[in-house]
Amino acid sequence: MCLGIPGEVIEILEDRPDLARVSVSGVKRAINIGLLTDDPPVPGDWILIHVGFALSKIDEQEAAAALEFLESIGKAYEDELAALQESRID
Amino acid sequence: MRFVDEFRDAEKARALSAKITSLCEPGRQYKFMEVCGGHTHTIYKHGLEDYLPENIQLVHGPGCPVCVIPMGRVDDAIHIARRPDVLMTSFGDMMRVPGSGGNFFDSNAEGTNIRMVYSPLDSLKIARQNPDTQVVFMAIGFETTTPSTAMTVLRAAEEGLENFSVFCNHVTIIPAIKAILDSPDLRLDGFLGPGHVSTVIGCRPYEFIPRDYSRPVVVAGFEPLDILQSIYQLMVQLREGRCEVENQYSRVVPWDGNIVALRAIAQVMELRPYFEWRGLGFISHSAMRVKDSYADFDAERRFAVPGVRVADPKACQCGEVLKGVLKPWECKVFGTACTPETPIGTCMVSPEGACAAYYNFGRFSRQRVREASHSS
Numbered sequence: 001m002c003l004g005i006p007g008e009v010i011e012i013l014e015d016r017p018d019l020a021r022v023s024v025s026g027v028k029r030a031i032n033i034g035l036l037t038d039d040p041p042v043p044g045d046w047i048l049i050h051v052g053f054a055l056s057k058i059d060e061q062e063a064a065a066a067l068e069f070l071e072s073i074g075k076a077y078e079d080e081l082a083a084l085q086e087s088r089i090d
Numbered sequence: 091m092r093f094v095d096e097f098r099d100a101e102k103a104r105a106l107s108a109k110i111t112s113l114c115e116p117g118r119q120y121k122f123m124e125v126c127g128g129h130t131h132t133i134y135k136h137g138l139e140d141y142l143p144e145n146i147q148l149v150h151g152p153g154c155p156v157c158v159i160p161m162g163r164v165d166d167a168i169h170i171a172r173r174p175d176v177l178m179t180s181f182g183d184m185m186r187v188p189g190s191g192g193n194f195f196d197s198n199a200e201g202t203n204i205r206m207v208y209s210p211l212d213s214l215k216i217a218r219q220n221p222d223t224q225v226v227f228m229a230i231g232f233e234t235t236t237p238s239t240a241m242t243v244l245r246a247a248e249e250g251l252e253n254f255s256v257f258c259n260h261v262t263i264i265p266a267i268k269a270i271l272d273s274p275d276l277r278l279d280g281f282l283g284p285g286h287v288s289t290v291i292g293c294r295p296y297e298f299i300p301r302d303y304s305r306p307v308v309v310a311g312f313e314p315l316d317i318l319q320s321i322y323q324l325m326v327q328l329r330e331g332r333c334e335v336e337n338q339y340s341r342v343v344p345w346d347g348n349i350v351a352l353r354a355i356a357q358v359m360e361l362r363p364y365f366e367w368r369g370l371g372f373i374s375h376s377a378m379r380v381k382d383s384y385a386d387f388d389a390e391r392r393f394a395v396p397g398v399r400v401a402d403p404k405a406c407q408c409g410e411v412l413k414g415v416l417k418p419w420e421c422k423v424f425g426t427a428c429t430p431e432t433p434i435g436t437c438m439v440s441p442e443g444a445c446a447a448y449y450n451f452g453r454f455s456r457q458r459v460r461e462a463s464h465s466s
Contacts, residue, residue, distance in 0.1 A: 032211060032238075038349060052210070053238045056342055066254070069313055087211075
């Protein structure tokens with residue numbers, strides 16, 4: 001829950017500018033980007049996600065490093081991804 | 091992939107380790123607290139203690155949000171969930187945290203409907219889909235998750251949802267650090283500041299630590315080399331007689347934090363006069379509650395909550411582990427009566443808890459240390 005997970009912004013939803021379709025380890029889900037209004041992400045940007053909300057923008061290298069770290073911790077990240085897979089934010 | 095390669099580079103870790111060792115003053119013992127459970131996880135997973143000289147000790151802090159929830163709050167949540175009109179939602183980490191009569195899974199076996207969700211926004215969706223049911227979100231976490239709850243309440247208010255509320259258990263890290271600094275049990279030489287919490291609160295809130303307590307703070311990232319680099323920065327400060335807040339994780343943490351997130355929290359929530367932390371007791375102004383202006387979304391006002399206080403089980407020493415006074419393996423029930431499968435204490439529940447992290451990764455390395463010392 002406290003883990004920040006990196007995701008790549010695929011698109012900003014046309015009718016909902018506070019939501020982005022984001023790819024996290026291949027799982028594509030809607031993520032709220034309303035906390036980044038000072039510096040809104042665009043498709044191709046990487047973000048750090050906590051419980052369905054993007055908290056910060058990161059660069060691709062940091063995203064790769066964060067992902068590597070998460071994959072190394074095993075079950076906690078698998079559980080987080082499984083929970084994300086069930087998520088249907090709108 | 092530059093960072094990945096760098097952090098995997100054991101050469102770099104050894105070089106940092108040598109630099110850290112060279113800064114140690116002969117005969118002096120150093121104790122640094124890593125506040126965040128994510129750091130604890132990295133330290134055990136990668137055996138970072140093996141890279142440090144013996145006179146530097148890492149002490150685990152209270153930064154595991156599940157670990158600090160007292161049993162009474164679990165009981166209160168279950169009390170709300172027992173109402174026939176209530177569907178409660180919770181992060182998965184919280185499901186196995188024991189209350190006095192069992193955890194959320196046990197409670198569900200007796201008829202409550204407590205569902206796991208990934209995000210508070212998923213709870214909001216459930217509320218929309220079930221207009222005749224009161225959906226209560228069990229809100230927990232430090233400042234990493236507080237803005238999400240605040241934003242969800244703002245959204246619920248905007249939509250005029252009448253069947254959604256939050257049982258607010260959000261805690262704030264600064265008063266807990268202060269409580270530890272004021273505790274006579276432990277003398278610390280510096281802090282590794284939490285990475286993700288700081289993306290929200292920034293680095294300024296730690297400035298009281300050098301100013302009032304003369305201890306350095308380095309906000310640290312989560313990779314093994316981040317942690318070693320941060321320990322190195324703490325050692326340099328001590329060696330040079332400096333005492334400041336430094337940001338080793340500036341590639342993610344802005345000095346001023348996330349202003350939008352802080353504004354959302356301030357709009358919806360305010361500090362409670364006091365809150366009970368597991369193991370640390372009551373700490374003033376250490377947790378958030380929903381403001382009067384959003385009272386309709388506050389489960390504590392919508393439902394009668396008994397507000398019970400339950401003492402921790404006698405065998406459990408989570409309090410000492412959370413304060414850094416005991417190492418996980420020094421607890422009487424560690425690894426015997428208390429395991430990740432059947433946790434007695436909260437530190438064994440969450441993967442960020444010091445006991446769970448040590449149980450999963452640490453014991454092998456410690457075992458090696460014991461074998462080495464026996465054979466020598």
